[in-house]
Amino acid sequence: MREALGGLTVRGRAFLAAGVTAVVCALTLGQPALIRVGVLLLALPLVTAALLSRTRYRLSLVRTVSPQVVPAGQPARVELELGNQGRTPSGVLLLEEQVPYVLGSRPRFVLDGVRHGWRREVSYSVRSDVRGRFELGPMSVRTSDPFGLVELGRAFQTTVPLTVTPRVVALPTIPLGGSHSGSGDNRPRSFATGSAEDVTVREYRRGDDLRRVHWRSSARTGELMVRREEQPWQARATVVLDNRSRAHRGHGASSSLEAAVSAAASVALHLVGRGFAVRLVTAAGVAGGSGWHDREGEVGAGPLLEALAVLPPVRERLLDGSWLTEQGQGGVTVAVLGAVDPGDVPVLRRMRHHAGAALAVALDVDGWTGGRGDGAVSAPLLGQHGWRAASLGPRDRLDTVWRELGSHHGRSSTAVPDRAPTAEVAG
Numbered sequence: 001m002r003e004a005l006g007g008l009t010v011r012g013r014a015f016l017a018a019g020v021t022a023v024v025c026a027l028t029l030g031q032p033a034l035i036r037v038g039v040l041l042l043a044l045p046l047v048t049a050a051l052l053s054r055t056r057y058r059l060s061l062v063r064t065v066s067p068q069v070v071p072a073g074q075p076a077r078v079e080l081e082l083g084n085q086g087r088t089p090s091g092v093l094l095l096e097e098q099v100p101y102v103l104g105s106r107p108r109f110v111l112d113g114v115r116h117g118w119r120r121e122v123s124y125s126v127r128s129d130v131r132g133r134f135e136l137g138p139m140s141v142r143t144s145d146p147f148g149l150v151e152l153g154r155a156f157q158t159t160v161p162l163t164v165t166p167r168v169v170a171l172p173t174i175p176l177g178g179s180h181s182g183s184g185d186n187r188p189r190s191f192a193t194g195s196a197e198d199v200t201v202r203e204y205r206r207g208d209d210l211r212r213v214h215w216r217s218s219a220r221t222g223e224l225m226v227r228r229e230e231q232p233w234q235a236r237a238t239v240v241l242d243n244r245s246r247a248h249r250g251h252g253a254s255s256s257l258e259a260a261v262s263a264a265a266s267v268a269l270h271l272v273g274r275g276f277a278v279r280l281v282t283a284a285g286v287a288g289g290s291g292w293h294d295r296e297g298e299v300g301a302g303p304l305l306e307a308l309a310v311l312p313p314v315r316e317r318l319l320d321g322s323w324l325t326e327q328g329q330g331g332v333t334v335a336v337l338g339a340v341d342p343g344d345v346p347v348l349r350r351m352r353h354h355a356g357a358a359l360a361v362a363l364d365v366d367g368w369t370g371g372r373g374d375g376a377v378s379a380p381l382l383g384q385h386g387w388r389a390a391s392l393g394p395r396d397r398l399d400t401v402w403r404e405l406g407s408h409h410g411r412s413s414t415a416v417p418d419r420a421p422t423a424e425v426a427g
Contacts, residue, residue, distance in 0.1 A: 005049055012045040012149035019043075045149045052143070052150050058086035061139060061156050069163045069306060075127040076162055078136060082111070084118040094142040094151070099126060100134045103162075128164045130253045131261065131309045135159040165305040166258075166265040169398045173274070174406025176237075176332050176357050201225045236292060237276040239268050239304075240335040240351065244283045245313035247338030250368035256338060256394075257313055259368075263361055263398055264336045265301075265308050268293075270402075272301040276332070280304050283316045286323050321347040324354050335360040335387075340378040345385070352386045359405050360389040367393040 008016070022038030025031070062081040070076045080097075093111040107124040128134070137159035144151045201217045204224035217225040241264040248257040264280070271278045277292035278301065287307050318341065333355035340348070340362070352358045362378035382389035388408040390401045 007052075007150050007152045008045060008049065009144075009148055009151055011147070012048070015041050015045045015149060044147070048145045048147065049150045052145060052152055058084065059141060059154070059156075060085055061158070063137060063139075063158065063160050065136060065160050065162055068161065069165060069302065071165050072131055072167045073127070073129055075125045077123060077125050078160075079121065079123045080139075082120050082122070084114050084116060086116065092144045092146075094144065095122075096140045096142075097124070097136070098138055098140065099136055102128050102130055102132070103134060103136075126162065131164050131166045131258075133310045134162045134164065136162055163306055163309050165309045166262045168262065168269050168305075169266045171266055171270040171399055171402045172406070174403060176359070201227055235274075235276045235332075237271045237278050237332040237334065238281055238355075239264050239271070239278060240281045240319075240333060240337075241287075241308075241311070242283055242319065242335070242337045243311055243313055244316050244319075244338065246315075246317070247283075247341075247365065248313070248363075248368075249365045254368070256363050256365040256368040259392070259394065260336045260338060260363055261308050261311060263363075263392065265305055266398055267334050267336070267361075267402075268304045268308075269301045271332070271334070272304075278304060280307060281320075281323055282311065282314070283319050284314050285320045287311065317341070318343045319347045321350055324350050331355055332357045333359070337362050337378060337382075339363075339365050340381060345381075348382065348387070349385050358387045360387045361392050361398075361401060361405070362389055364391050364393040367395075 019038045019041030022034055022041060024038075026034035026038060060081075060083040064079040064081075066077050066079070068076075078097075082095075093109075093114055095109040095111065097107045099106055103126040109122050111120060126136070137156065139156045141154045141156070142151050143154070201214050202225065204213065204226050208226050212226040214225050214227050241260060243257060243260070245257075248255055248260065250256050250258075252258075268278050268280065272293065279292050280287045293301060293304050324347075331354075333351055335348075335351065335358070337360055360379070360382045362382060379389040379391040388405050390404045390408070392398065392401045
């Protein structure tokens with residue numbers, strides 16, 4: 001009853017005030033007829049509150065989000081299925097869904113005629129321009145009497161997650177290079193027909209044991225082919241994302257960190273589409289699971305995009321290089337870097353030494369604050385250490401910068417040996 005009295009609306013409180021006033025005036029003026037009016041005004045909200053406090057509703061809610069993982073800027077649809085499993089009919093239901101501010105305004109619905117066995121489906125759409133993982137719900141329900149004198153609130157406790165992945169840009173196909181150990185663009189020959197040995201053969205290279213020559217494949221291709229006795233080929237690529245807060249400028253969705261996350265997501269999606277097994281490495285180490293993500297084994301780049309959706313900035317001072325001990329020689333490494341610190345040069349040099357091909361997108365982070373400097377310095381510095389690097393500013397198109405990296409194919413990787421002397425960055 002106390003809860004019901006606390007749920008009196010402005011109209012209900014006005015009825016109480018009017019009833020008390022009528023009774024006082026009737027007693028003061030000696031008007032018995034006015035007392036009956038006052039008692040009626042007092043009794044109506046009190047009786048309504050008593051009835052609502054004793055009413056027990058059994059409302060059910062099923063919430064479905066489609067899709068549960070959506071790219072930034074794309075809408076998702078939320079379906080709500082409501083039902084009354086109790087035997088007591090209710091008055092007007094006022095529903096309000098709790099959603100984060102970035103997804104839009106809170107949806108509100110007014111439902112009437114909720115009887116036993118009643119079911120109703122309603123829906124609304126949400127859309128976010130920023131990445132992240134958001135919770136939809138809980139839903140608050142307020143029930144009111146037909147006179148609008150009392151409102152009682154209830155709330156469902158369940159929520160449903162919605163993951164908004166970073167924006168991605170379709171990238172053109174460029175030569176990536178790589179070593180001869182089954183990485184990069186140097187793919188061993190595969191055949192539509194033949195035995196399993198046909199799939200695990202490669203071109204003969206000087207120094208190979210002639211006993212490994214596969215004569216049937218050699219006759220088919222017209223070139224000398226040898227068996228690969230190691231594990232079957234699989235192109236691998238590592239996407240390195242510099243998510244250090246000190247390496248970026250700007251705030252919120254317009255910061256250079258968000259541009260870096262979007263670039264890393266675009267590169268990962270592009271590489272998976274080209275058949276690479278991709279893993280994500282951040283400034284703090286391997287992210288998105290310790291395994292490699294490819295189109296067949298991990299449903300494409302989905303896990304990587306979901307990891308990037310919730311990737312926070314870190315307070316690390318230098319890039320982490322411990323993961324390099326897990327990576328063998330060869331493979332493609334694509335780094336998306338912020339402002340490069342002189343202490344990062346040894347790690348970047350080790351990355352280049354371990355990679356068959358090393359590409360870097362260096363963000364001109366000062367461009368996000370109106371200046372220019374760090375990104376313009378980083379790209380030439382990386383080129384001195386064998387990286388194919390290009391600068392990305394706030395007004396530059398990622399696909400154009402990616403195409404520029406392709407035009408550098410064969411230049412940077414041979415400009416300086418792997419063990420180049422340490423260089424300093426002008427502060």
